[in-house]
Amino acid sequence: MSVCEFKPGLEGIPAAQSSISFVNGQEGILEYRGLRIEDLAENSTFLETAYLLIWGKLPTKDELIEFEHEVRYHRRIKYRIRDMMKSFPESGHPMDALQASAAALGLFYSRRDLDNPAYIRDAVVRLLATIPTMVAAFQLMRKGNDPVRPRDDLDYSANFLYMLSEREPDPLMARIFDVCLTLHAEHTMNASTFSARVTASTLTDPYAVVASAVGTLGGPLHGGANEEVIGMLEEIGSVENVGSYLEDRLQRKAKIMGFGHRVYKVKDPRATILQKLAEQMFDKFGYDKYYDIAVELERAIAEKLGHKGIYPNVDFYSGLVYRKMGIPTDLFTPVFAIARVAGWLAHWKEQIAENRIFRPTQVYTGHHDVSYTPVEQR
Numbered sequence: 210m211s212v213c214e215f216k217p218g219l220e221g222i223p224a225a226q227s228s229i230s231f232v233n234g235q236e237g238i239l240e241y242r243g244l245r246i247e248d249l250a251e252n253s254t255f256l257e258t259a260y261l262l263i264w265g266k267l268p269t270k271d272e273l274i275e276f277e278h279e280v281r282y283h284r285r286i287k288y289r290i291r292d293m294m295k296s297f298p299e300s301g302h303p304m305d306a307l308q309a310s311a312a313a314l315g316l317f318y319s320r321r322d323l324d325n326p327a328y329i330r331d332a333v334v335r336l337l338a339t340i341p342t343m344v345a346a347f348q349l350m351r352k353g354n355d356p357v358r359p360r361d362d363l364d365y366s367a368n369f370l371y372m373l374s375e376r377e378p379d380p381l382m383a384r385i386f387d388v389c390l391t392l393h394a395e396h397t398m399n400a401s402t403f404s405a406r407v408t409a410s411t412l413t414d415p416y417a418v419v420a421s422a423v424g425t426l427g428g429p430l431h432g433g434a435n436e437e438v439i440g441m442l443e444e445i446g447s448v449e450n451v452g453s454y455l456e457d458r459l460q461r462k463a464k465i466m467g468f469g470h471r472v473y474k475v476k477d478p479r480a481t482i483l484q485k486l487a488e489q490m491f492d493k494f495g496y497d498k499y500y501d502i503a504v505e506l507e508r509a510i511a512e513k514l515g516h517k518g519i520y521p522n523v524d525f526y527s528g529l530v531y532r533k534m535g536i537p538t539d540l541f542t543p544v545f546a547i548a549r550v551a552g553w554l555a556h557w558k559e560q561i562a563e564n565r566i567f568r569p570t571q572v573y574t575g576h577h578d579v580s581y582t583p584v585e586q587r
């Protein structure tokens with residue numbers, strides 16, 4: 210048997226064959242099913258993009274209407290799930306609440322009928338439809354309020370913003386939020402998608418697949434970075450402090466949140482689009498001083514770390530956009546999850562279509578033939 214070289218973080222090792230998305234990290238290109246992210250951000254909607262990712266093609270007009278209709282009418286969550294969420298501690302992180310709630314859906318809908326296209330469709334619709342409702346419900350309940358009912362007259366993104374704030378959002382804000390979801394919907398074999406595929410490969414139910422991916426997304430090296438970025442900008446406090454902050458971090462060999470990527474060695478194309486969206490938000494809804502700090506930080510990091518290919522990733526500007534929408538900082542990663550559920554489901558579907566359970570190997574570095582020492586002699 211050949212001995213493979215161990216690669217920490219499995220860098221460069223393909224974990225699947227996939228036709229869902231493509232990244233060229235040297236040129237900053239991202240495609241979903243062959244369509245450029247810039248094109249989708251400009252012309253598509255999140256639900257249409259979700260359909261594209263999951264079913265592999267853009268829907269016809271009728272297919273899109275039917276899909277949007279199904280998602281719209283599955284937004285409500287069972288009162289038992291709501292009651293369960295009510296008992297969560299309000300000090301708990303919303304990502305933990307979301308992971309527990311997504312897993313709980315499996316209690317109601319798990320049949321593991323994976324050969325049945327109707328079961329797959331139902332799970333896709335239910336997860337896309339209810340995850341935003343669960344995120345918004347936890348947000349209101351932890352403040353001591355009752356969750357608001359989804360509004361059938363509002364589209365996917367406008368309804369989510371409405372459920373969070375109990376106010377109908379400005380149409381531009383809702384459109385920008387929808388573009389943010391499109392940008393975050395899928396990104397090849399990242400940690401949470403890998404997690405989703407490993408879980409899917411055991412042929413468990415899709416609610417467990419999504420719950421495991423939510424758990425993986427939450428860490429600060431992955432989706433949790435967007436939340437840390439805002440904390441960092443607040444800590445820096447002013448444009449003048451950027452240089453000294455950066456020096457201090459670099460001396461301590463600490464990472465700068467929202468920068469760097471395993472694949473991109475140039476600015477992440479999603480960060481470029483998000484920066485423009487942030488500017489549109491500030492033009493319409495007012496200036497944010499943290500934007501100037503962010504721009505100066507990007508410039509200073511390009512100077513110091515550009516030679517290593519360290520540039521802004523998707524998490525750098527997204528928080529500034531969400532902040533201006535009034536979304537609390539600790540909901541940034543759940544919002545990322547609302548979008549990424551589309552990609553996870555696409556990978557779930559692809560994985561089970563040609564499944565082989567994940568069972569990698571390891572390089573054993575321990576001892577052999579050790580004899581047991583009775584407890585009194587240790």
Ligand code: CMC
Pocket residue numbers: 218399429430431432433434463464465466467468469470471472514517519522523524
């Ligand atoms: N700040 C400073 N230096 C960095 C950074 C950073 N953010 N990222 C990488 N480096 C340096 C690192 O110190 C190392 O330098 P050297 O070779 O001199 O030791 C080199 O670049 C390679 O870094 P690495 O940690 O081996 O790279 P990785 O591919 O294992 O990690 C990463 C990728 C995204 C985890 C990492 O860049 C990072 O921790 N970034 C900050 C957290 C963050 O923004 N995460 C969001 C990632 S994108 C969206 C998502 O996945 O959710």
